[in-house]
Amino acid sequence: MGEVIVITSGKGGVGKTTTTANIGTALALEGKRTVLIDADIGLRNLDVVMGLENRIVYDLVDVVEGVCRMKQALIRDKRFNCLYLLPAAQTRDKNAVTPAQMQKLCEDLRDQFDFILIDCPAGIEQGFKNAIAGADKAVVVTMPEVSAVRDADRIIGLLASNELTNPQLIINRLRMDMVKRGDMMNIDDTIDILGVDLLGVVPDDEEIIVSSNRGEPVVTGNSSSAGQAYRNIAKRLLGEKIPLLNMDTEETFIDRLRNLFTVKNKKRTWKG
Amino acid sequence: MLDFFRFFSKEDNKSKDIAKERLQLVLIHDRANVSPRFLDMVKGDIAKVISNYMEIDEKGFDIRLSRVGQEEDKYTSALIANIPIKRVKNMGKNNG
Ligand SMILES: Nc1ncnc2c1ncn2[C@@H]1O[C@H](COP(=O)(O)OP(=O)(O)O)[C@@H](O)[C@H]1O
Numbered sequence: 369m370g371e372v373i374v375i376t377s378g379k380g381g382v383g384k385t386t387t388t389a390n391i392g393t394a395l396a397l398e399g400k401r402t403v404l405i406d407a408d409i410g411l412r413n414l415d416v417v418m419g420l421e422n423r424i425v426y427d428l429v430d431v432v433e434g435v436c437r438m439k440q441a442l443i444r445d446k447r448f449n450c451l452y453l454l455p456a457a458q459t460r461d462k463n464a465v466t467p468a469q470m471q472k473l474c475e476d477l478r479d480q481f482d483f484i485l486i487d488c489p490a491g492i493e494q495g496f497k498n499a500i501a502g503a504d505k506a507v508v509v510t511m512p513e514v515s516a517v518r519d520a521d522r523i524i525g526l527l528a529s530n531e532l533t534n535p536q537l538i539i540n541r542l543r544m545d546m547v548k549r550g551d552m553m554n555i556d557d558t559i560d561i562l563g564v565d566l567l568g569v570v571p572d573d574e575e576i577i578v579s580s581n582r583g584e585p586v587v588t589g590n591s592s593s594a595g596q597a598y599r600n601i602a603k604r605l606l607g608e609k610i611p612l613l614n615m616d617t618e619e620t621f622i623d624r625l626r627n628l629f630t631v632k633n634k635k636r637t638w639k640g
Numbered sequence: 641m642l643d644f645f646r647f648f649s650k651e652d653n654k655s656k657d658i659a660k661e662r663l664q665l666v667l668i669h670d671r672a673n674v675s676p677r678f679l680d681m682v683k684g685d686i687a688k689v690i691s692n693y694m695e696i697d698e699k700g701f702d703i704r705l706s707r708v709g710q711e712e713d714k715y716t717s718a719l720i721a722n723i724p725i726k727r728v729k730n731m732g733k734n735n736g
């Protein structure tokens with residue numbers, strides 16, 4: 369019996385789609401039968417991030433409306449035989465599907481897959497309600513920044529009132545340089561505020577954009593730190609105890625000294 | 641010289657600390673408002689405790705979260721309750 373996990377955030381643009389694509393691909397790397405559902409009806413993106421946009425014939429709404437069978441709509445990944453995508457409809461809106469239909473859809477996928485990952489749309493309305501309806505568990509993605517954290521908190525409350533208590537948190541786009549000079553909330557600050565368990569931390573990494581450009585999730589390459597972070601997250605989902613990536617969070621005396629000089633230098637160049 | 645003191649002073653205002661403090665305050669209100677039952681539950685429990693000592697006017701019982709200013713621009717949250725009392729129970733001067 370597969371596990372249904374919704375990836376959500378409240379705020380848009382914090383990395384839900386990137387996270388879904390990468391955790392899903394990393395789970396497939398581990399040999400897990402995985403299906404990614406793009407629940408962002410009307411604004412589909414998971415297909416391009418996965419590089420599968422040219423293979424779409426049917427979509428989620430077609431399945432729900434009985435236009436096609438599930439098997440016809442599932443797109444097999446280019447790289448992994450055990451990885452599939454169920455794309456969102458692009459020309460419909462969120463109200464084309466109901467929470468009950470989403471629930472049934474997830475149930476139908478459970479015996480064929482080990483993991484069913486749902487890429488949730490931004491917001492707290494119908495699209496969100498649809499995306500969480502069939503989920504056993506939730507992963508909340510946030511960025512260490514006031515709006516994203518506030519929205520994550522709201523989402524955590526809404527998840528709890530929908531029986532999705534104890535969501536796990538991913539802090540995305542952490543910038544150590546900013547953390548070190550005290551200009552970005554660190555991992556502890558963020559967990560402290562939200563009061564949920566941490567699933568992982570993904571650094572801000574330009575490789576994410578490069579890999580989206582190519583339609584190849586970063587976890588498929590071995591060089592990027594974001595890819596490593598996502599592979600670790602997938603292993604934690606499989607129950608392995610993997611320590612956080614070494615991104616030394618402590619601001620040392622030398623760092624402060626260095627930052628002080630950097631700031632001064634910057635000021636000088638501005639004036640000059 | 642000014643920089644030198646700022647450098648060692650504990651109160652150098654890191655923007656991340658300001659963010660954290662502001663978030664913690666705003667989330668108290670967000671959380672109470674997201675769950676409409678939250679304040680009702682608090683209200684019910686307060687009424688229960690108070691009723692041991694005095695008879696209160698349940699209809700006039702008003703409870704809300706509010707921001708209370710401390711110093712210029714520093715705020716904390718406060719739970720403000722207005723509980724009209726009808727009668728205080730006579731508990732006797734000594735216990736029992
Ligand atoms: N860790 C990261 N480092 C750098 N860029 C990122 C990272 N995560 C996401 N992005 C970029 O941020 C943008 C929004 O990400 P996306 O996954 O589409 O967010 P959402 O699905 O929550 O709206 C994309 O351009 C993506 O490439």
Ligand SMILES: [Mg+2]
Pocket residue numbers: 384385386408413487488489
């Ligand atoms: Mg998205």
